[in-house]
Amino acid sequence: MNCIDCNRPSTQFHPYMLCTYCWTERYSTQLVGGVHIPFKVLLKEVLKRKDLWYKEGESVEEWYDRCAKWGKKGYETTIGKVKGQETTAMGKGLPDN
């Protein structure tokens, strides 16, 4: 069975035969402050607020690299906190499980 919009293999069967991409385009929302916002609208707003939205004249590769650097920086910050034994609600460092 294939997606009724793009003819790729369907992964969603309700309310129509759709692929994941097309189902997401039509129905995926996030509930923010009691309002359902299409996820792409919300994602764009979040990226804009972090100055990570696409900039005029920027290539897709440059945009990707800028976002990847931002993500890597956040990851390194988190790892730095673990190595530095940042105090957590569970005590020093991360809990052992």
Ligand SMILES: [Zn+2]
């Ligand atoms: Zn589709």
